[in-house]
């Protein structure tokens with residue numbers, strides 16, 4: 204479904220990604236793991252068009268994304284749940300969800316999808332008129348995921364959805380990701396909770412200083428000695 | 438103290454003045470909040486609109502309402518062009534460059550108006566009635582201006598609140614960097630916002646031309662006060678600007694009642710300066 208071939212990306216003169224190749228097949232859940240500053244966020248930003256591809260090829264369902272302006276990429280079915288959630292703090296929960304349905308194809312189905320999101324997150328229905336900035340961390344994450352779902356995407360890019368949340372809430376977030384998979388969404392997830400995320404995904408990539416170090420099935424990576432020592436600490 | 442009907446008259450006149458000032462502040466605030474650029478030349482767009490109405494009405498006999506609608510549309514196009522030609526190439530440049538560019542535009546528009554119309558004060562020559570109510574006198578032009586300004590502001594509010602594009606405009610003001618992930622083309626949002634800002638200036642022009650003469654420097658008589666109102670309310674804060682417009686107009690009107698009109702302005706400016714010491718971020722401003 205989503206394919207990167209030797210993708211490089213840079214912030215000015217600083218190169219953040221080197222020849223990254225990665226693919227996600229329809230229906231799969233794939234994790235990108237790696238230490239702080241490895242370029243995980245950068246990778247997702249490149250896919251959703253927030254950062255241009257400096258070199259390489261990027262395709263969604265066989266179609267190149269390189270000639271699309273950034274705001275058209277979501278139309279191909281890619282929705283990005285941003286790092287740190289990035290809700291509009293002084294807009295209500297419902298207005299945040301409305302922004303998720305901004306694209307032409309999604310506007311007509313706004314009400315319908317709003318119901319779906321409210322059913323998925325009853326808490327969001329209770330807080331629909333509240334400013335997003337006043338929600339708890341877990342609620343904000345629900346709202347951010349809900350906003351991404353509003354465009355009716357095929358693949359969800361999730362950047363550390365469990366960051367900064369209490370362990371119980373982290374469990375809930377992972378449970379939710381699992382549920383979304385069950386509903387047919389393809390997921391590309393960046394996580395620091397290595398152990399937990401490896402129980403959730405089919406495959407994973409390990410990114411270090413902007414390059415893919417290893418990749419394999421979740422089981423293979425969970426058994427990988429270096430990965431265990433570096434990130435799981437057991 | 439005996440109830441003073443003339444004071445009440447001054448307060449109501451202040452309210453009427455506040456409506457038009459709020460309309461002016463709204464346009465400038467919207468553009469600043471969304472695009473993060475101060476259009477120093479905003480009042481010069483109003484001046485252009487006033488000439489437009491004057492020209493259409495007094496020269497070509499176009500009915501006033503139609504002339505005002507054409508002015509709204511024309512200044513909206515002008516606002517669009519200001520963004521497209523002047524602002525867009527310097528977005529992300531240091532604020533001082535942006536200030537110089539829109540300041541340059543101010544002189545350009547003033548000189549252009551002088552070239553076309555000369556420096557004379559021109560009046561559309563329409564005499565609107567004065568309305569008497571329990572010994573108080575209100576100019577019909579002011580009441581009309583207040584009502585139309587209110588309608589303009591409410592329409593904008595509904596647009597910003599209800600539509601997808603309106604919501605996106607407000608969203609850009611909160612987090613412009615992530616808009617592409619929601620399918621929003623910020624460039625398009627900026628152009629639409631600039632056109633709306635221009636349209637509001639056009640509406641204000643149609644209302645001010647009923648009360649004031651138009652001349653190339655007419656922008657200077659309400660540009661500074663508009664800017665002060667925006668800063669007082671919290672630059673970029675639409676509600677703050679709205680509230681601040683009515684506060685300033687009361688200072689002007691009540692001050693003018695007890696002393697004279699010039700003093701009304703002086704008191705309003707002093708209040709502004711004092712407030713800048715007490716609350717530099719503005720009445721409803723967030724940034725500290």
Ligand SMILES: Nc1ncnc2c1ncn2[C@@H]1O[C@H](COP(=O)(O)OP(=O)(O)OP(=O)(O)O)[C@@H](O)[C@H]1O
Pocket residue numbers: 214217219237238239240241242243244245246
């Ligand atoms: N806007 C930017 N300008 C310049 N350099 C940046 C920018 N954003 C990130 N970088 C650099 O790019 C590299 C990768 O950053 P990135 O945010 O992708 O890492 P990450 O793997 O997501 O880290 P974390 O786990 O902390 O979120 C880092 O060295 C970072 O300093």
Ligand SMILES: [Mg+2]
Pocket residue numbers: 243244245286362
């Ligand atoms: Mg990151």
